[in-house]
Amino acid sequence: MENDSRDGAPPGRSERARTATLEAALALAAELPYPQVTIEAIAARAGVGKATIYRRWPHRGALMVDAVAHRNDRAATAGGAVPDTGDLAADLAVVLRSVVDELARPEWDALLRALCVEALVDTATRARVLDLVVAPQIALFAERFATARSAGRIDDAVGDTEAFELVVAPVFHRWQLRTGPLDHAYADAVARRACRAMAP
Amino acid sequence: MENDSRDGAPPGRSERARTATLEAALALAAELPYPQVTIEAIAARAGVGKATIYRRWPHRGALMVDAVAHRNDRAATAGGAVPDTGDLAADLAVVLRSVVDELARPEWDALLRALCVEALVDTATRARVLDLVVAPQIALFAERFATARSAGRIDDAVGDTEAFELVVAPVFHRWQLRTGPLDHAYADAVARRACRAMAP
């Protein structure tokens, strides 16, 4: 249907325009209210023609998903594995604390809000977010869950996705609706309770 | 600052315009992709001048929040209390099943997506959603939590909001990201695990 933006274009010349566009999108999403992050603004910031953008991405949403994936590629260290000290609750608390810290940074907060908006508006974009952003994170948790399973800490009826949701969903929910403070104390409490929820 | 849309306008003639606008907004949000739910489209559907809308609501977001609150007022039965059979997990499962059923209806699904978009884009709208939509729901759960507390089923360290999040967040998360099927089985599992998470 449209250019898939993954190896679809011949290499060499086009790569520059591609990364410039993605990084302009990241920068603008961090600076402006999302409705002002227009294609025109992104093109202007990137020093790129609008046509060049529309040649690669069908919607702003697809562009933003790729931008986040691009960012995750750059900072591959940030997506590090879940630690494994043998204490599941403590390990999860470490991860949730860092998640909370990241969500407190305005750039990442704005970027994730933008991603959620696009995922809510368009079904195809939602699937893309699931594949490129959420699924990799579930995979990271799944590694830690595997050792916890062999230690008898997780009920067999609880799959990796369900366990992931028990851990992450309350933080996500509170981040999105601001029903209360989103701090380290909350991260610790959620990790502790999620552990109990998934125990056999 | 602006007309607060709550009894601010004199009754009689203006009430018709108000409810026509709110219900047009509900209908369009259920029918069209959200970006097409424009003020112009709402005005046309309601048989109302655009100025009449801008006279009452500052943003489309504020209008949508009021529209949802209006809908909740109409179907006050839907917001019924959490049942109390003495079995907390079973009672929560009943509620979560009905939540899942409502989210499966395209109109309510689209409406809630619209609400989330507005809440993500604008902080003030988010606060309005919290007050007019989320807080009342927390209050409904809190009644059931109170009797569960006196039965020693909920740890004292778990507040009403935290308990609400444990119950609702995984369903909300799965609804928004579609990480898996959102059905009665999932509702039951979440209710069971949330109960264990909040136990003393």
Next chain:
DNA sequence: AGAACGATACGGAACGTTCCGTTTCGGACG
């Protein structure tokens, strides 16, 4: 009579598309 209404017209902004002339790449030809 007066206030609120529906309808209409407006300028501005962003949309998505389509041209233009230029630059760069890679294969063909001498």
Next chain:
DNA sequence: CGTCCGAAACGGAACGTTCCGTATCGTTCT
């Protein structure tokens, strides 16, 4: 092996369209 040339993608500019938010009509209800 070096040169040339066509294809492709580029940045930039313009297009008509849609929606915004405001202003201004004449109308209608109390």
